[in-house]
Each structure stands twice: as C-alpha cells, then as structure tokens.
Amino acid sequence: xxxxxxxxxxxxxxxxxxxxxxxxxxxxxxxxxxxxxxxxxxxxxxxxxxxxxxxxxxxxxxxxxxxxxxxxxxxxxxxxxxxxxxxxxxxxxxxxxxxxxxxxxxxxxxxxxxxxxxxxxxxxxxxxxxxxxxxxxxxxxxxxxxxxxxxxxxxxxxxxxxxxxxxxxxxxxxxxxxxxxxxxxxxxxxxxxxxxxxxxxxxxxxxxxxxxxxxxxxxxxxxxxxxxxxxxxxxxxxxxxxxxxxxxxxxxxxxxxxxxxxxxxxxxxxxxxx
Amino acid sequence: xxxxxxxxxxxxxxxxxxxxxxxxxxxxxxxxxxxxxxxxxxxxxxxxxxxxxxxxxxxxxxxxxxxxxxxxxxxxxxxxxxxxxxxxxxxxxxxxxxxxxxxxxxxxxxxxxxxxxxxxxxxxxxxxxxx
Amino acid sequence: xxxxxxxxxxxxxxxxxxxxxxxxxxxxxxxxxxxxxxxxxxxxxxxxxxxxxxxxxxxxxxxxxxxxxxxxxxxxxxxxxxxxxxxxxxxxxxxxxxxxxxxxxxxxxxxxxxxxxxxxxxxxxxxxxxxxxxxxxxxxxxxxxxxxxxxxxxxxxxxxxxxxxxxxxxxxxxxxxxxxxxxxxxxxxxxxxxxxxxxxxxxxxxxxxxxxxxxxxxxxxxxxxxxxxxxxxxxxxxxxxxxxxxxxxxxxxxxxxxxxxxxxxxxxxxxxxxxxxxxxxxxxxxxxxxxxxxxxxxxxxxxxxxxxxxxxxxxxxxxxxxxxxxxxxxxxxxxxxxxxxxxxxxxxxxxxxxxxxxxxxxxxxxxxxxxxxxxxxxxxxxxxx
Numbered sequence: 001x002x003x004x005x006x007x008x009x010x011x012x013x014x015x016x017x018x019x020x021x022x023x024x025x026x027x028x029x030x031x032x033x034x035x036x037x038x039x040x041x042x043x044x045x046x047x048x049x050x051x052x053x054x055x056x057x058x059x060x061x062x063x064x065x066x067x068x069x070x071x072x073x074x075x076x077x078x079x080x081x082x083x084x085x086x087x088x089x090x091x092x093x094x095x096x097x098x099x100x101x102x103x104x105x106x107x108x109x110x111x112x113x114x115x116x117x118x119x120x121x122x123x124x125x126x127x128x129x130x131x132x133x134x135x136x137x138x139x140x141x142x143x144x145x146x147x148x149x150x151x152x153x154x155x156x157x158x159x160x161x162x163x164x165x166x167x168x169x170x171x172x173x174x175x176x177x178x179x180x181x182x183x184x185x186x187x188x189x190x191x192x193x194x195x196x197x198x199x200x201x202x203x204x205x206x207x208x209x210x211x212x213x214x215x216x217x218x219x220x221x222x223x224x225x226x227x228x229x230x231x232x233x234x235x236x237x238x239x240x241x242x243x244x245x246x247x248x249x250x251x252x253x254x255x256x257x258x259x260x261x262x263x264x265x266x267x268x269x270x271x272x273x274x
Numbered sequence: 275x276x277x278x279x280x281x282x283x284x285x286x287x288x289x290x291x292x293x294x295x296x297x298x299x300x301x302x303x304x305x306x307x308x309x310x311x312x313x314x315x316x317x318x319x320x321x322x323x324x325x326x327x328x329x330x331x332x333x334x335x336x337x338x339x340x341x342x343x344x345x346x347x348x349x350x351x352x353x354x355x356x357x358x359x360x361x362x363x364x365x366x367x368x369x370x371x372x373x374x375x376x377x378x379x380x381x382x383x384x385x386x387x388x389x390x391x392x393x394x395x396x397x398x399x400x401x402x403x404x405x
Numbered sequence: 406x407x408x409x410x411x412x413x414x415x416x417x418x419x420x421x422x423x424x425x426x427x428x429x430x431x432x433x434x435x436x437x438x439x440x441x442x443x444x445x446x447x448x449x450x451x452x453x454x455x456x457x458x459x460x461x462x463x464x465x466x467x468x469x470x471x472x473x474x475x476x477x478x479x480x481x482x483x484x485x486x487x488x489x490x491x492x493x494x495x496x497x498x499x500x501x502x503x504x505x506x507x508x509x510x511x512x513x514x515x516x517x518x519x520x521x522x523x524x525x526x527x528x529x530x531x532x533x534x535x536x537x538x539x540x541x542x543x544x545x546x547x548x549x550x551x552x553x554x555x556x557x558x559x560x561x562x563x564x565x566x567x568x569x570x571x572x573x574x575x576x577x578x579x580x581x582x583x584x585x586x587x588x589x590x591x592x593x594x595x596x597x598x599x600x601x602x603x604x605x606x607x608x609x610x611x612x613x614x615x616x617x618x619x620x621x622x623x624x625x626x627x628x629x630x631x632x633x634x635x636x637x638x639x640x641x642x643x644x645x646x647x648x649x650x651x652x653x654x655x656x657x658x659x660x661x662x663x664x665x666x667x668x669x670x671x672x673x674x675x676x677x678x679x680x681x682x683x684x685x686x687x688x689x690x691x692x693x694x695x696x697x698x699x700x701x702x703x704x705x706x707x708x709x710x711x712x713x714x715x716x717x718x719x720x721x722x723x724x725x726x727x728x729x730x731x732x733x734x735x736x737x738x739x740x741x742x743x744x745x746x747x748x749x750x751x752x753x754x755x756x757x758x759x760x761x762x763x764x765x766x767x768x769x770x771x772x773x774x775x776x777x778x779x780x781x782x783x784x785x786x787x788x789x790x
Contacts, residue, residue, distance in 0.1 A: 037356065041348040096441070101449030101751055114747040118670065135747075144592050150531035151520040157347060165344045166397065170520050171443075171513015174531055176453040180593020182746045186453055186513065189444035200401035201365050206393065207442035208513025221349050261746075264592040 046223035050240035052160035053139060053215055054269040056251045059131055061235035067109050067132045073231040074107050074213075079204040081194035092193035104185040106213040107136040107228060116260060128274075134236075136228075137162060137183040137213035138260060138268030145175035145184065154210070160241075160269060161215045169209040176210060180261050181268075184212045241269060307387055310379040318373060322353045333392075336363070363398045371400060406554060409783045410776045416628065420775065424768045431765010434758040435510060443513060446759040451751035452742040454511070456759050459738040460766070461507035463613070463730055464500045465584045466606060468541065470614010471497035472577035473644050479570050485637045489622065491556075491781045492633065494549040496618060497577070499774035501542040506766045530587045537583050541576040544569055549777070557784045581606045588741065596674035596741040599662075605655040606733075611648035613729040615641045616702075616722040621778070623719045631782040635715075642718060646706035649699055649725050656696075656732075673748075678740045685743070687752045691735050698728030 043049075075082065083098040113120045115133040139162045145154050146162060153168035154175050176184045190207045198204060202218060205211050215238070216226035229236045239248035248271075251257075257271040289296075315321075321328055322335065339361040342348040351359045360368035367373075374380040377400045385392065413421075438445045448455040474493035477483035509515050526532050548569055555562035585603035592598070619641050622633040660679075663672040676682055678692045702725035705711045712718065744750045755763070 037354040039354045040352040041342045041346070041361070042350045042352065043347055044349050047347070047349075096444070099444065099449070101451065102444060103450060105450075110747060114749065117746075117748045120669075147528050148530070148591070150526050150529040150535070151517075151524045152526050153520070153524075155345065157345070159347070163344065165341075167340055167344070168517070168520055168524065169514065170517045172508075172511070172531065173453045173513070174529070174587070176450075177588075177594065177741075178591045180591075180746050182451070185450055187442065188446075188448070189442040198399050200399040203397035204399070206396045206514075207444075210513075217347065221347060261593065266592060 044221050044223070048220045048223055048225075050159050050246075051242035052141070052240065052269065053220075053238065054160070054241035054248050054271065055139075055215070056237045056239075056248045056257065056271045056273060057134055058235050058237075058251070058255075058273040059128075059133065060273065061233070062132060062134065064132055066231070066233055066235055067134060069231045070134065070228045070236070071107055071109070073227040075105070076197070077199050077227050078106060078202050078214075079191070079195045079198055080104055080106055080211075081191035082196065083194055085194050085196050087193045095193050096189075098194070099188070102186075102188040104187065104191065104211065106185075106211070107134055109133065110135050116258070118261060118263065119258070133272070134228075135181065135183070135260070136270065137215075138181055138266070138270045139213075139215055141267030141269065142265060144178040144180065144266060148174040148178035150174065157217075161217055163214055163217060164209075164211055166203070166205055166209050166211065171208040171210065173210060180264055180266065184210050186210050304387070307383045309381075309384055310376070311374070312379065313375040314372075315374045315380070320355060320357055321373075322351065322355075322357075322359055324355075336394075363394060364400055371402075375402070377402070406550075406557065406780055406784070409780050413779065417775075417779065421772065424772045424775070427768035428765050428772070431762050431768065434761035435765065438510070438758060438762065439515070445756060447754050447756045449751050449753065451745040451749060452739060452753040454738050454742070455753055456734070456755040456763055457507045457511040459734040460763055461504050461511070462584055462606075462737060463733040464504045464507070464770075465538070465580050466610030466729070466733065467614045467617060468497040468500035468504065469577045469581040469607065469610045470612075470618070471500075471545070472574055473611050473615045473648075474618070474641070475570065475577070476574060477640070480574070483640070485634060485640060488631075488785065489618065489633045489637050489641075491549055491553055492621060492625075492778065493614075493618060494545045494552075495777035495781060496614070496621065496774060497545045498542065498549065498777060499770045500614075501538060501545070501580075502773050503766050503770035504538060505542070506769060507763075510762055510766065530583060530590060534580075534583045534587060537576060537579045541573065541580050544573040544576060548573060549781075553781055553784055556788055559788065578607065581610050588737075593746045594741050595668075595671035598671070599659060601655050601658060605652060605659075608648050608652035608655055609729045609733060612645050612652055612699075613726050615648070616645045616726045616729075619645070619722045620719050620726070621774075625778065625782055629782040629786065631785045638718070639712070642706055642712055642722070645722060645725060646703060646712070649703045649706075649729070652729070652732075653696075653699055653703065673744055674740050677743050677750075678736050682744060683750055685750045685752055687754065688735060688739060691731050695728045695731035695736065698724040699732070702728060 074080070081104050083100055083103050087095045089095075109132045112124065112128045112131065112133055115135050139160060141160070143154075143156055143162045146152075146156050149155070150172060151168050151170055153165045153170070154162065155165070156162050171186065173186055176186060187205050187207050187209055192198070192204055195204060216224075216228075219226055224230075226236075226238055229238050237247050237251060239246040241248060243249065251273065252271060255273040257273050259268045259271055262268070323331065328335075339351065342351075343361050349361055351361045353359060358368065360366045360372070362369035364371045371377060434445075446455060446457075471493035474486050474490050478486035478490045509518065512518060521532065521535055548566055551566050552562045582603045585606040588594070588597035589599060589602040619638050622638050622641075625631055625633060660675060663675050666672075673682060677685065678688055680686075681689050702721045705717060705721035705724070711721070739753050743752060
C-alpha cells in the first residue's frame with residue numbers, strides 16, 4: 001500500500017512537472033487589469049527590410065585608406081577590442097599581457113591568395129596582388145556555423161543575416177571550426193579593457209562567447225545603412241539579393257563578381273566586383 | 275557508541291541547516307529599499323506593466339524582450355496599457371534607462387539588497403556612466 | 406558494495422592521495438581559467454580547439470574500446486573474457502567521465518552548459534554527441550554495477566541487464582562515430598573532410614582501449630590477488646594488433662589520397678604534420694614518433710614469440726597507446742586547424758595551466774577507475790576465496 005501510494009504520488013508529480021514545463025510561467029499579454037488589450041512586439045517603422053541581405057564590394061574602389069576607415073568605423077561602433085590599445089591601468093588594474101593570436105575582428109584586410117585560397121594563381125594580374133581585400137562574415141545562405149551550433153545561439157534570421165545571440169552562446173567554438181572563412185572570433189578574455197571608448201549604443205561582449213559581423217542589424221533596424229557602407233565612399237553596397245530591382249542586383253548584373261570558396265556550397269552573400 | 279555518533283551528527287546537521295537564522299540573529303537586517311523614481315520616470319507614472327507586476331516579473335519580461343530583439347528583430351513593444359516602448363535596456367529615450375535615469379538608484383539598490391547580480395551590465399552600458 | 410573502497414592498503418591510499426593532490430592542482434588552474442577566460446590556454450583565433458578537445462577525442466576512443474571485450478563475451482560467449490569484461494566496462498566509465506569533464510573545461514561559458522538541453526538543436530552533431538556519451542556512461546554504470554553485485558551475491562544478474570548490454574554495443578560504436586562526425590562534416594576543413602575519419606577513429610580506439618586494458622591487467626596482477634588470466638590478455642593483444650594495423654592502413658589511405666590527387670586544401674594539413682609547412686614544424690617530430698611507436702608496436706604484437714613475451718607485451722601496448730595518443734591528441738586536432746582556412750599558419754602548443762587542468766581531469770578519471778577496479782577485483786577475490 002505504502003509503495004503504491006508513493007508510486008502514485010511520483011506519477012502525479014511527474015505529470016504535473018511536464019505540464020508546468022509546457023506552459024509559459026507568466027503571460028504578459030494578458031496581464032493588463034482590463035484583460036482586453038494585448039501587448040504586441042513589432043519592428044521599428046523605419047527599419048530596412050529585405051528577403052535576403054547581401055553585400056557587393058567593388059574592389060576597384062577600395063584603397064588602403066578606405067579599408068582603414070571601414071575597419072575603424074565597424075570596430076569602434078561595435079566595441080570590438082583592440083589588443084594594441086594601451087590598457088588604462090587605473091580602471092583595469094593588473095591586466096595580463098595579451099596574446100595577439102587571440103585577437104577579435106569583424107572585418108579585416110587580406111591579400112588575394114588568403115581571401116581566395118582556391119583561386120591562387122602564379123600568373124595572377126599584378127593589380128590583384130597588391131589590392132587589399134576586405135573579408136568578413138559572408139552571411140551564407142547555407143551557414144555551416146548555424147548547423148553546428150548546439151544551442152542555436154548562432155542562427156539565420158528570416159532576412160538572411162547570420163546572427164549571434166551573445167546571451168545564449170556557451171563558448172564551445174564549434175562554429176569557429178565549422179566556418180570556412182575564419183570569420184569568427186572568440187573572446188578569450190574580457191574585452192572591455194581593450195575598448196578605447198565604449199559606444200553605449202552597442203553592447204560589449206563578455207569573455208567566453210563567440211562574435212562576428214552582424215551586418216549592422218542594429219543599424220538596419222533604425223533605417224540606416226551599415227557602418228562599412230557609410231565609410232566606404234561607395235565601394236560597398238548592401239541590399240536585397242532577392243529583389244531584382246535592388247542596387248546590389250544591378251551591380252551583379254553589370255559586373256563580373258566572385259565569391260569566396262563557392263565550391264563548398266555555403267552560398268556566401270558577399271560578392272566581390274573584380 | 276553508534277547511537278551517540280548518529281545523534282551528534284544529526285544535531286550538527288540541524289544546526290547547519292538553520293544557519294541562515296543564526297546569521298540573522300547575530301546580524302541586523304534592514305528593510306528592503308524602495309527603488310527611487312527620478313526625473314521622467316517620476317512624472318510618467320505608467321511603465322510597461324503595473325508596479326507590482328513589474329516588481330515580480332521584470333526579469334522574465336526582459337528575457338522575453340531580448341529574444342524578441344536579437345532573434346526576431348522586433349524592437350518595439352506596444353504594451354497592453356497602450357504605451358509604446360523600445361525593447362532596450364539602455365539605448366534610446368524609450369528604453370528602460372531612458373526613463374529610469376539613475377541606474378544606481380533604480381536597479382542597483384534592490385539588486386544589492388536582494389544579493390542578486392544580473393550580468394546585464396557586463397556587456398550593456400549605462401550611457402550616463404561614460405563620460 | 407561501495408564500502409570496499411574505503412578499506413585498502415597503504416599503497417592504495419597513497420595513490421588516492423596523490424590523485425587528489427593532482428586534482429587539487431588542476432582545480433586551482435581551472436579556477437584561474439574560469440575567472441579570466443580561456444586566455445590562459447595556448448588556443449587562438451585560428452586554432453580554436455586544443456588540448457582539451459584532443460584529449461576528449463582520444464578518451465572517447467578509450468571508452469569505446471571497452472566494447473572489444475563486451476562483444477566477444479556477450480555476443481560470442483567467449484568465456485575467457487568473463488573475468489575482464491567488468492574491467493572494460495569500468496574503464497569506459499572512467500574514460501567517459503574524463504570526456505565530459507574535458508568538454509566542460511573547454512567551454513567559454515560553462516555556467517550556460519545546460520543551454521544544450523534548453524534549446525535542443527537536432528542539426529548539431531554536438532547535440533547527438535551529448536546524447537550518446539551520457540547514454541553510454543549511464544549504460545556502463547548500470548550494467549557494471551548490477552553484474553558485479555550479482556557476482557558478489559553469487560546469483561545470475563537480473564535479466565533486464567541483458568538488453569542493456571546489447572544496447573551498449575551500438576552505443577560504443579556510436580560515441581566514436583558521432584565524435585568523428587563532429588569533425589568530418591565541416592565543409593572548410595580538408596584534413597577532417599574524409600569519410601574514413603569515423604572508421605579511423607574506431608580503429609585507433611579499438612587499439613588504444615584494449616592496449617590500456619592490458620596494461621591495467623598487469624597492474625592488477627601486481628597489486629591484487631586477482632588474476633585476469635593470461636589467455637584473455639593474449640586474445641586482447643591480438644585485437645590490439647589488428648586494430649592498430651587497420652588504423653595505420655587507414656592513415657596510409659589518407660596519405661595516398663591527398664598526395665596522389667594533389668588537391669592543395671587536403672594535402673597541406675598532412676604536409677604540415679609529416680614534413681612541416683613554410684618552415685613550421687612543431688608537430689613533425691611528434692608525428693613521426695607516433696607513427697614509429699604504432700608501427701613497432703604492431704610488429705611486436707604480430708610476431709607470436711614477441712607477443713607471448715610477458716615482459717615485452719606491456720611495453721608493446723604502451724607504445725601503441727602513446728602512439729595513438731599523439732596521433733589523436735596532438736595531430737588530429739591541430740592538424741585540422743593548421744593552416745587556417747585562409748592559409749595562415751598559427752601553430753599551437755598547450756600552456757602550463759592548460760596541461761595542469763588536463764592532468765587534473767586525468768587524475769579524476771583515474772580516481773574513478775581506481776575505486777571501481779578496487780571494487781571489481783575485491784569482489785572477484787571474495788567470490789573465489
């Protein structure tokens with residue numbers, strides 16, 4: 001009898017626990033005193049939208065000077081730590097020396113044969129040899145990083161942007177192994193001592209999470225163009241790849257463009273006008 | 275001898291379990307501080323939810339908000355009471371800190387008292403703290 | 406049954422204290438890593454996995470290797486393995502605990518670990534790895550415990566353990582297959598992108614696991630009155646022999662494919678490991694040592710006179726074990742990351758704290774294995790006595 005009772009109790013308790021898990025703990029929609037109105041979450045009215053965001057980089061218009069401006073604009077506004085920055089000893093005492101191999105970067109410069117290792121060519125036109133190639137997250141249509149992530153902390157948004165949820169990332173770095181473009185950085189340490197001036201419009205990151213280019217999702221939401229586009233003096237255009245009338249599609253139509261490691265089938269959304 | 279051992283063990287266990295009470299007996303406790311409403315928040319009167327709901331559930335609301343902003347790109351919250359808010363801790367007039375101007379007096383007093391240490395500010399910044 | 410573990414000789418206690426000291430040192434190193442982040446390790450933006458994940462991979466193999474005694478005994482009624490089956494299962498328990506610890510110490514945000522359960526992601530191989538590793542651990546604890554308990558009471562093990570034992574066999578294959586799938590499903594990593602990775606992992610696992618078991622049998626014979634049986638050890642050594650030969654053969658297949666096809670993205674990694682790349686040669690001596698150890702060990706085990714030599718057998722097994730450890734622990738992970746997808750070379754070596762944490766994890770695993778083996782050998786002594 002005892003045994004039976006205990007068993008019954010456990011059964012009921014178990015079922016109750018499942019039920020609790022299934023229903024949300026509280027519902028804010030119905031928490032109004034009158035119970036009539038319902039809360040709604042929506043996009044900003046001024047937000048820019050697309051079916052699939054993409055980027056076209058015109059390598060003819062890129063100079064060393066513009067490259068520097070772009071990287072600076074992106075990294076400053078996204079509070080990307082700079083390991084060359086001298087740490088404020090008063091604010092962050094006893095900061096340990098940095099390991100530059102553990103750096104963080106969202107957009108940076110590479111030579112042609114590093115950006116496009118499968119297109120390496122000993123007779124490559126000299127012009128391309130010396131050109132700075134800007135590389136960043138490709139916001140792939142079939143992102144291997146998203147597939148690898150065990151918590152969906154990295155995910156592809158409806159509009160094609162591959163994003164990081166820094167709140168959810170457990171820092172397993174599977175996405176870094178999965179990315180064929182080396183686009184991801186891990187916060188091996190607290191980045192704050194290495195951010196010269198924190199921009200309060202964007203969060204810094206904590207140690208132990210992965211980060212990368214977010215195609216300025218926070219700017220698009222305000223109806224503004226990404227920082228790299230603004231700083232690029234017309235060399236970078238961002239727009240809707242699925243819209244035949246868009247500026248990016250017009251550029252793709254007019255010029256011969258290449259993408260990084262196309263043969264892998266990840267379908268990068270960043271195009272380079274050659 | 276076994277019996278004595280067991281009883282001593284039990285007594286120690288009970289004493290240890292009740293340690294919070296002993297701690298409270300020897301230390302003085304303070305009444306919970308009231309979060310201070312200043313500036314805009316004081317004149318505005320109406321927040322996302324009513325006062326008591328907010329006190330009890332703001333953490334779940336913020337959790338829901340951050341998923342909405344990061345994952346669904348929804349950044350506006352039209353509350354059931356008819357008011358609109360930017361779903362952000364610290365950016366913009368319509369955000370939490372946009373209205374509750376003083377983080378130290380609004381967030382921190384209670385959190386310190388309740389001994390909770392949310393990691394929001396490890397990453398997010400209070401614009402007023404940057405000079 | 407656990408009371409057996411708290412009665413032991415002076416040597417037993419000295420060994421436990423030693424392990425606890427190493428665990429303590431590892432914990433201190435880990436606390437520093439926990440507070441300051443993985444900056445304390447030698448990992449970098451380009452080599453984002455290092456010693457922890459490498460040892461994890463190797464130990465998954467050791468755990469899976471336990472199945473090499475389970476299959477002959479339970480599927481083919483190979484009676485000579487009767488006495489060592491429990492040793493294989495308990496070795497798997499210890500190895501799996503180390504695996505799980507290695508995953509935890511590798512995480513950047515270990516506190517958020519349970520997000521894996523909170524947001525299950527069936528497209529991620531890590532999700533399945535978590536399922537099979539925990540499943541196999543659970544199976545081995547239950548099976549090992551119940552079978553040993555039955556032996557102590559001199560009754561048949563409960564009948565429900567049989568299906569669990571059969572289930573543990575695909576699980577053993579599963580843990581190492583899924584672990585290989587973590588790597589070989591990634592499009593941009595030419596070194597791992599090979600269908601033979603899972604078979605290769607299994608081959609090296611079926612060599613390293615039983616090789617370690619043979620060494621453990623020697624230790625048991627030296628320190629307890631329990632004799633695992635020379636015949637069983639001989640059969641095991643034949644398993645080790647053929648598994649390591651298969652492993653070497655699979656590696657040869659890899660080398661042929663990358664060099665004959667001459668596809669740069671696949672070739673560079675093996676080039677880096679075996680001969681160095683653009684002057685970077687950190688792993689070259691290690692890889693050749695590994696190959697030499699594995700090949701010599703295989704030859705020693707292949708020749709009956711040498712295999713039957715009671716002094717040489719543990720040495721051959723140790724050679725194979727360490728050869729396989731270097732192959733998987735140093736070469737397999739670093740080799741995949743060097744050169745990087747952008748063809749930059751960033752070499753990797755573990756730092757002091759990283760090695761200390763690794764040793765701490767190993768000490769924890771050995772503590773578990775020691776206690777479980779203490780139970781197993783004592784029960785077997787009692788029953789015979």
